Amino acid sequence: MSQAREHGSEHWPKRMFWSRGVGSGAAARKRAAHLAFGTPVLPLLVxxxxxxxxxxxxxxxxxxxxxxxxxALAATTSRPLGVLxxxxxxxxxxxxxxxxxGVxxxxxxxxxxxxxAVTGASALASALRWRRERVLAAVRSVAEAAQHALLAPIPSSVxxxxxxxxYSAAAAEARIGGDLYALVPTPYGVRMIIGDVRGKGLPAVGTAALVLGVFREAAYDEPDLLTVVARIERSLARNLGYDDFVTAVVAGYPEPGRLEVVNCGHAPPLHVRASGSVVSFDPVNPAPPLGLRALTGETPTxxxxxxxxxxxxxxYTDGVxxxxxxxxxxxxxxxxxARHVSDEPASTLAALDAELQAHVGGRLHDDAALLLLRKPAPAEPATAVVAGGGSVTVPSPPGPPAEGVTCGRRAE
Structure with missing residues (x-):
């Protein structure tokens, strides 16, 4: 990657000069397109x-x-000046x-x-419409900033x-909803969470923010994954109502070949083996959702x-x-x-999302989140260039052996 940067820097002045000329033409085209969009074509045709x-x-x-x-028609597409x-x-x-x-x-x-009279009323309606659109644009920008703060972008490799x-929110204009996810590297390995808050709207967003905040802090502090879940449970017990809860899967990868999973009333993860077979990882001892442990007395495993x-x-969440x-x-x-699995998680989720949207006819009725992780196989032997123009083959380190499935440890 450093070579790409250095190679690009050699042509930096030339590209800058070229981009200036293109930028001026693009700006002119943008202004022309904006002018054409604001021109009341249909009213003039009428x-x-x-x-x-x-x-x-x-x-x-x-x-x-x-x-x-x-x-009257111009009020629906044009600004007040166009209406006038x-x-x-x-x-x-x-x-x-x-x-x-001869009238x-x-x-x-x-x-x-x-x-x-019609022109004056239409100009007023146009002014009010443009004001509402500006407010809506500001709300959308705030929602987008809140989404980036709440659901921080995850890099392609962690x-x-x-x-x-x-991630797709059911309230498309809001851009955020009650589904949550996070994946963070910690001193105890990579840890992740995906969950679904009961309800929708701002209360659900607030609960999701609470869960993610506690998870990100506890994931760094606690060596035991069950203790991380217990801290989230205690925080929700202090802040949620009696009928509120959060279903979630909390997982960690503390050492090679070992994935720890705690399922709290959530949809079971899907395990895709290297052979391509898909297996549902169902919980052996189902636990209640987060926030309801005091009512049931059950503890997660x-x-x-x-x-x-x-x-x-x-x-994934149940919106899928x-x-x-x-x-x-x-x-x-x-x-x-199973149909769309590939060695590129982004391509797999893109195909899944397209198929899901086609299945529902283009619009989901609930928030939906998908988080796909792939443990790459050992890389092929790499060839390193040495002094004198020769080369040497560098073997990759062997992968760790897979461990068996164990279960049954409960939270203290």
Whole structure:
């Protein structure tokens, strides 16, 4: 990568000069496109059509009131200045046509007064619409910033894993919802969480922020994964209502070949072996969701999954598995994953997301999150260049042996 940077720096002045010329042309095209977008084309076409009908039929006052449709339509697409221009044009054409057709002065004055009233009201409506759109744009930018703060972008590789994430909020305008995920490297290995908060809207976002904050802190502090889960549970018990809860899967990779999983009422992860087979990693002793332990007295159990080189793990929320098509059929995630699995997690999730969107007809009715990790197989032997133009083959270190599955340890 350093070579790419150095190679790019050699052509930096040339590229800068070229980008300036292109930038000026792009700016001009952008201004032209913006001007074309703001031009009230449809209202002008409507005004022109009415003028042609009047010229052809000579009907006088019958068609002139319809010129008010021009500024009324302009209010839906143009700014106030555009509305006023269309209204002024309609008024001028109305006066010319009325004079040509011999419309009495009183009737023509009534038509012009109606045009002025419609134009004024349309300009006011346009101003209010543009103000609301500016507020909405500001809210969207704040929501996007909140999403980046809450669901921090995950790099394509974390520790020994290749990683990809897909997230879709049911409230598309809000861009964030009640699903949560995080993946962080810690002194005790890579740790991750995916969860689903009961409910939607701002309360769900606040709960998700609380869970992620406690997880990120505890994941660095606690060597035991069950203790991390216990800290999240205690925090939720102090802050949630009696009917609120969070389903979650908390996992850690403390040593090669060993993946620890704690499932708290969440959908089981899918384990994709290097052979391509997909297996659901169901909890042996199901535990209640986070926030409900005091009501049930049940404690979560730590399970261990052997994760060999080339294996993958898919964590997801129920917005994926509960997505239905028009025939009320659920999306079969395991089958879809088996169809689209590849050595590139980003490509796998892109194919899954496209198939999921097609299954539901283009819009999900619940928040959906997908987190896919892949443990790459040992790299092929690399050839290093040595002094004198020769080369030497550097063998890769052998991968660790896979361990068996153990389970049954409960939280203290």
């Amino acid at each position: 005004v022109g059509a009415i003028v042609l009908i009047d010229l052809a039929g000579g009907a006088g006052v019958i068609w002139l009131p319809l010129l008010a449709a021009g500024p 221009c269309v209204g002024f044009l309609a008024a001028v054409l109305s006066a010319l046509l009325g004079t040509r057709d 009495p002065g009183a009737e023509l004055l009534a038509v012009l007064s109606a045009l002025a 520790g020994p894993f290749q990683v990809a994430v897909r 730590l399970q261990v999954l052997p994760l060999a080189d080339g294996d993958q793990l898919l964590l 598995t509960e997505a239905r098509d028009h025939g009320r059929e659920f999306y079969a995630l395991a089958e879809g994953l």
